[in-house]
Amino acid sequence: MKETSSILQSIAQCIERGKVNRASPYPPDLRDRDGADELVRRAIDLGIDPQEILTDGLMTGMKVVGEEFRAKRIFVPEVLMAAKAMTAGMEHLRPFFASSQATHRGVMILGTVLGDLHDIGKRLVGMMVEGAGWEVIDLGTDVAPEDFVAAVERRPESVVGLSALLTTTMMNMKETVARLKEAHPETKIIIGGAPVTVAFAHEIGADAYAPDPPGAVDFLNSTVAEI
Amino acid sequence: MTAHPDMHETESSVREFSVSPERLRLTPEAIERRIGYGDESAPDNVRAAIEEMLAVFDSADPFRCGFRILDPGQVAFHPDRIVCGKVIFRTGSIIGRGLKGCSALALLAASAGPDLSERGRVLISEGRELAGYVLDTIASECVEQCLEHLESELAAATASWGWRLSNRYSPGYCGWDVVEQAKFFSLLHENFCGITVRSSGLMVPLKSASALVGLGENAERKDYECSLCDREDCIIRNDG
Numbered sequence: 001m002k003e004t005s006s007i008l009q010s011i012a013q014c015i016e017r018g019k020v021n022r023a024s025p026y027p028p029d030l031r032d033r034d035g036a037d038e039l040v041r042r043a044i045d046l047g048i049d050p051q052e053i054l055t056d057g058l059m060t061g062m063k064v065v066g067e068e069f070r071a072k073r074i075f076v077p078e079v080l081m082a083a084k085a086m087t088a089g090m091e092h093l094r095p096f097f098a099s100s101q102a103t104h105r106g107v108m109i110l111g112t113v114l115g116d117l118h119d120i121g122k123r124l125v126g127m128m129v130e131g132a133g134w135e136v137i138d139l140g141t142d143v144a145p146e147d148f149v150a151a152v153e154r155r156p157e158s159v160v161g162l163s164a165l166l167t168t169t170m171m172n173m174k175e176t177v178a179r180l181k182e183a184h185p186e187t188k189i190i191i192g193g194a195p196v197t198v199a200f201a202h203e204i205g206a207d208a209y210a211p212d213p214p215g216a217v218d219f220l221n222s223t224v225a226e227i
Numbered sequence: 228m229t230a231h232p233d234m235h236e237t238e239s240s241v242r243e244f245s246v247s248p249e250r251l252r253l254t255p256e257a258i259e260r261r262i263g264y265g266d267e268s269a270p271d272n273v274r275a276a277i278e279e280m281l282a283v284f285d286s287a288d289p290f291r292c293g294f295r296i297l298d299p300g301q302v303a304f305h306p307d308r309i310v311c312g313k314v315i316f317r318t319g320s321i322i323g324r325g326l327k328g329c330s331a332l333a334l335l336a337a338s339a340g341p342d343l344s345e346r347g348r349v350l351i352s353e354g355r356e357l358a359g360y361v362l363d364t365i366a367s368e369c370v371e372q373c374l375e376h377l378e379s380e381l382a383a384a385t386a387s388w389g390w391r392l393s394n395r396y397s398p399g400y401c402g403w404d405v406v407e408q409a410k411f412f413s414l415l416h417e418n419f420c421g422i423t424v425r426s427s428g429l430m431v432p433l434k435s436a437s438a439l440v441g442l443g444e445n446a447e448r449k450d451y452e453c454s455l456c457d458r459e460d461c462i463i464r465n466d467g
């Protein structure tokens with residue numbers, strides 16, 4: 001249906017451009033136009049399947065944001081605006097899904113490892129992963145290996161993401177990975193942060209490394225069957 | 228600072244400054260660059276957030292920074308290390324080359340304090356992610372500018388001795404392991420500029436930085452530092 005595809009496209013565009021709602025003045029060329037908030041509402045009223053709104057509207061937009069960020073055509077602020085627009089759209093969709101599992105592709109447990117207090121990079125990963133349709137459980141910073149293990153115990157289906165910003169604190173990833181793999185050998189672990197490399201990921205037995213949030217999303221999606 | 232460099236450690240070799248936000252004069256352009264926007268300007272809403280958060284920055288309490296000078300009698304330079312009495316910095320050869328000709332050493336530290344990043348964190352948790360991120364970035368730029376400020380104070384303090392300054396090198400850069408941060412701070416008095424170092428080498432508050440600068444009549448500042456370095460995969464490499 002033409003109307004369906006055009007409204008889904010507009011929703012995707014609102015995410016790409018960070019257009020939250022009609023009241024938000026940014027971006028200036030979309031001033032006084034509907035944003036993700038109003039358009040998702042309208043799509044629901046038109047009877048479009050919520051799952052379709054989520055995947056072909058919101059997530060399609062977020063995918064473009066990831067690609068643009070990776071190509072350095074946009075930067076963190078645009079990603080934050082996109083995530084905000086995404087959240088505004090999601091609010092309308094939530095009631096249509098019986099459980100959080102139905103709205104999510106999977107769960108990611110995210111945290112900055114013991115000894116390290118850096119937060120912002122990890123949060124960005126969390127926001128973009130959420131935007132890609134995953135549930136994110138953010139354990140915060142300075143997280144001990146046993147706290148990661150306990151979190152996986154509560155949600156055994158999770159993929160774990162570890163962050164560190166210094167070469168010294170990065171060493172604590174090793175212990176965390178070892179403890180997690182010992183307790184839950186099947187749990188997939190991805191690591192990241194400024195000093196981390198793919199070689200280090202191999203060395204400590206992590207399943208993957210990604211330099212940025214879109215890389216984390218790619219890895220997460222590769223761990224589940226496409227929907 | 229009038230003491231002669233041959234004089235061994237006295238209180239005059241340690242100086243701490245309190246730098247007001249207006250003194251650092253952070254510009255919206257500098258913050259845009261730090262976020263990643265090169266020559267093109269940032270979108271209007273980002274520009275607006277930067278201006279709003281620079282006003283918050285301007286009302287912040289002064290920032291603490293300072294240096295200690297180790298005079299020629301207290302320090303020996305080697306191609307890959309610097310010996311300061313019992314403390315040996317294994318800086319590696321890149322920094323070793325950069326310090327060629329130096330006879331004295333300054334240890335620099337600066338901190339934006341905990342307030343700016345804490346306010347940034349609160350903004351983010353209140354749903355003002357952009358403003359919070361911008362304030363966090365401003366705090367990073369503030370630390371860099373404090374180091375720049377220290378360098379000019381250092382130049383002014385030592386110019387009358389005929390000393391010049393080398394480039395600035397930080398633990399964790401140019402092959403110098405960040406683990407040496409603890410040694411670095413062992414040469415400064417406790418809680419220097421409000422900074423404490425964790426066993427991992429992490430400085431608290433997070434928005435803090437440390438660096439050394441070589442001093443002496445033959446100290447040299449090199450322009451294209453990155454080309455000296457052999458770490459091809461370094462993320463801050465900028466030799467094109």
Ligand code: B12
Nearest residue numbers: 121161163166167192193194210397399429430433436437
């Ligand atoms: C700005 C900056 C600073 C600022 C602020 C730091 C901060 N984050 O608050 C200041 C000036 C204070 C600073 C200080 C220092 N810094 Co500094 N700093 C940087 C710089 C230039 C950018 C960091 C940043 O904020 N990036 C933006 C955020 C949003 O990105 P991010 O946290 O890296 O996260 C992204 C990715 O890494 C990834 N990611 C993060 N987590 C995860 C997790 C997963 C699972 C995945 C998949 C991806 C992922 O996605 C995020 C979004 O893109 C980096 C170099 C660089 N280009 O990365 C060096 C860097 C982090 N600093 C470094 C060092 C050494 C230091 C100091 C020790 C220097 C010193 N002696 O003073 C101090 C340490 C401070 C302390 N508290 O102990 C090193 C660390 C490596 C090392 N040798 O240990 C780096 C990598 C530079 C280098 N040498 O190459 N620094």
